[in-house]
Amino acid sequence: MSDPILTVTDLRVSYGRVEAVRGVSFSAEPGSLVTLVGANGAGKSSVINAVSGMLRPAGGRITFEGCDITRTPAHKLVAQGLVQVPEGRQILATLTIEDNLRMGAWHTGGTAQQSMDAMYERFPVLAQRRALPAGALSGGEQQMLAIARALVAKPTVMLMDEPSMGLAPKIVDEVFRVIGEIRASGTTVVLVEQNARRALRAADHGYVLQNGAVVHSGPAVGLLADERIVQAYLGVETGRAGEDGRAGP
Amino acid sequence: MQQLLNGIFIGSIYALFAIGFTLVFGILDRLNLAHPAVFAASAFVGIELVERGGLSLWAALPIVFVFGAVLGLLIERLAFRPLKGRADAHFAGLISSIALAGMVIALLQWRYGPDTRRFPAGSFPDTRYEVAGAQVTLVQVVILGVSLALMVGLTYMVTRSRLGRGMRAVAENPTAARVLGVNVDRITAVTFAISSALGAVAGVLFAINVNTAQLGMGSAIELKGLAVIIVGGMGSLPGALIGGLVLGLAEVFAVQYIGSSWRDVIAFGLLFVILLLRPQGLLGARKVREV
Numbered sequence: 001m002s003d004p005i006l007t008v009t010d011l012r013v014s015y016g017r018v019e020a021v022r023g024v025s026f027s028a029e030p031g032s033l034v035t036l037v038g039a040n041g042a043g044k045s046s047v048i049n050a051v052s053g054m055l056r057p058a059g060g061r062i063t064f065e066g067c068d069i070t071r072t073p074a075h076k077l078v079a080q081g082l083v084q085v086p087e088g089r090q091i092l093a094t095l096t097i098e099d100n101l102r103m104g105a106w107h108t109g110g111t112a113q114q115s116m117d118a119m120y121e122r123f124p125v126l127a128q129r130r131a132l133p134a135g136a137l138s139g140g141e142q143q144m145l146a147i148a149r150a151l152v153a154k155p156t157v158m159l160m161d162e163p164s165m166g167l168a169p170k171i172v173d174e175v176f177r178v179i180g181e182i183r184a185s186g187t188t189v190v191l192v193e194q195n196a197r198r199a200l201r202a203a204d205h206g207y208v209l210q211n212g213a214v215v216h217s218g219p220a221v222g223l224l225a226d227e228r229i230v231q232a233y234l235g236v237e238t239g240r241a242g243e244d245g246r247a248g249p
Numbered sequence: 250m251q252q253l254l255n256g257i258f259i260g261s262i263y264a265l266f267a268i269g270f271t272l273v274f275g276i277l278d279r280l281n282l283a284h285p286a287v288f289a290a291s292a293f294v295g296i297e298l299v300e301r302g303g304l305s306l307w308a309a310l311p312i313v314f315v316f317g318a319v320l321g322l323l324i325e326r327l328a329f330r331p332l333k334g335r336a337d338a339h340f341a342g343l344i345s346s347i348a349l350a351g352m353v354i355a356l357l358q359w360r361y362g363p364d365t366r367r368f369p370a371g372s373f374p375d376t377r378y379e380v381a382g383a384q385v386t387l388v389q390v391v392i393l394g395v396s397l398a399l400m401v402g403l404t405y406m407v408t409r410s411r412l413g414r415g416m417r418a419v420a421e422n423p424t425a426a427r428v429l430g431v432n433v434d435r436i437t438a439v440t441f442a443i444s445s446a447l448g449a450v451a452g453v454l455f456a457i458n459v460n461t462a463q464l465g466m467g468s469a470i471e472l473k474g475l476a477v478i479i480v481g482g483m484g485s486l487p488g489a490l491i492g493g494l495v496l497g498l499a500e501v502f503a504v505q506y507i508g509s510s511w512r513d514v515i516a517f518g519l520l521f522v523i524l525l526l527r528p529q530g531l532l533g534a535r536k537v538r539e540v
Contacts, residue, residue, distance in 0.1 A: 054427060078430030090425035092418050103418050107430040109411070153430065 005030045011060035013046040020046040022212040033189045037196035038209035044192040052084040053077045079107035083155035089146040093135030104152030119148040140171035157188045196234045251383040260497020261396035267477040267489040269447035275484025276420040285467030286350035287445045288452035292462035295453035317449020318442040325441035366462045482533025
């Protein structure tokens with residue numbers, strides 16, 4: 001076991017008087033894929049937004065590569081290599097695809113042509129339409145753009161918030177294939193997903209959140225194998241869009 | 250012909266003023282009503298630089314540009330940033346910027362008194378040109394040249410440069426911009442600085458054009474500037490340029506052919522008709538904002 005690259009200790013997040021996250025702790029080892037799963041409103045997104053600096057935590061401690069980043073603003077963390085693929089993709093719809101990718105390299109000050117070319121090679125659909133406004137892309141393509149844009153920033157840790165949300169099952173497969181590649185290239189991934197089974201199948205380690213606290217954690221395989229956890233927290237498999245309806249890999 | 254040229258000269262000043270106004274609105278979704286105070290303050294400062302500092306008109310322009318930028322930073326810091334987290338930040342900023350404008354005007358009155366001020370005699374070169382039978386002074390040519398250069402420069406900056414890309418990202422979606430590592434506070438401050446620098450140069454050019462600076466010159470142009478950016482399409486830079494020229498020409502021709510007391514009736518009437526025909530403004534493609 002190596003030292004974790006990202007450690008979250010007793011994290012608390014409040015919106016006014018409402019406590020959304022009440023003492024969550026987790027860690028990610030370099031190169032691993034860690035997932036936070038749980039129902040809507042369990043506090044998953046609040047955790048990830050606190051880690052990325054988009055939200056100011058009410059308490060607790062976050063360290064990244066050994067440094068305390070609990071109060072570091074988002075724009076500094078991107079430059080340090082902690083990059084978020086936000087919920088709802090947040091692409092810049094009126095800007096061109098090219099400009100969206102360029103914005104991924106904002107902190108470098110340069111154009112990052114090399115890493116942009118690498119993304120065009122990896123996602124040919126973006127290359128064909130690079131001069132179009134990003135709003136012209138389909139939902140799945142926009143998700144790929146959001147991921148590509150984050151990769152241009154050359155992250156060491158990538159925080160992904162609900163990347164499969166609202167996408168057709170076939171596109172979800174594609175998104176998870178890309179997540180697998182990112183992880184295989186050595187980037188640490190912290191994945192927040194409502195699609196819990198799918199996320200746990202891809203992950204090394206899993207944390208189940210409920211009402212702003214971790215109720216179960218352990219190796220992803222173990223969580224998936226535990227009938228009580230599956231029954232209580234992961235729900236029944238349904239055929240809803242974005243849910244993985246198939247019987248295992 | 251003479252009237253056409255005069256309309257273009259005054260219109261280019263309106264356009265420059267309005268572009269600063271619409272820049273902050275388009276990128277930050279805020280209406281900065283201290284902008285007219287920057288316009289007035291810069292005119293007085295410009296006259297003082299020439300009168301006391303002994304500078305030429307042209308040397309005063311870049312100094313006024315910097316003065317405007319600093320005022321813009323102050324406006325953002327004092328009137329907008331403290332309120333940015335509030336749910337009613339739009340309205341709150343509107344009111345606090347009016348308050349700040351009032352204070353700036355009061356400071357001007359304290360420093361310069363209530364009287365109209367002019368550039369000292371001999372500040373203007375007498376070079377004149379004949380253009381198609383019309384008289385044009387060197388000063389007017391410079392006014393047009395400076396306005397156009399600043400507007401072209403701004404447009405290039407917004408569409409081509411890294412800073413402009415950051416501005417467009419903030420305009421489109423501030424949350425996404427933050428996620429991407431953009432320091433939104435800094436972009437906001439820079440936008441205010443550029444906007445006010447343009448408003449400041451517009452103010453001193455206006456004072457040069459009519460050789461007058463008055464405490465009320467800001468409020469006189471305030472409504473014109475608002476009308477221009479609404480007619481041009483809120484947030485549209487080329488729209489503000491066209492709107493400013495239309496207003497300048499309408500005013501000049503109204504004075505020439507109908508009478509000076511009809512100037513505002515004709516000019517604002519025309520803008521009203523344009524809005525009836527095109528409610529979104531001439532070049533307005535009002536984008537749907539993320540909530």
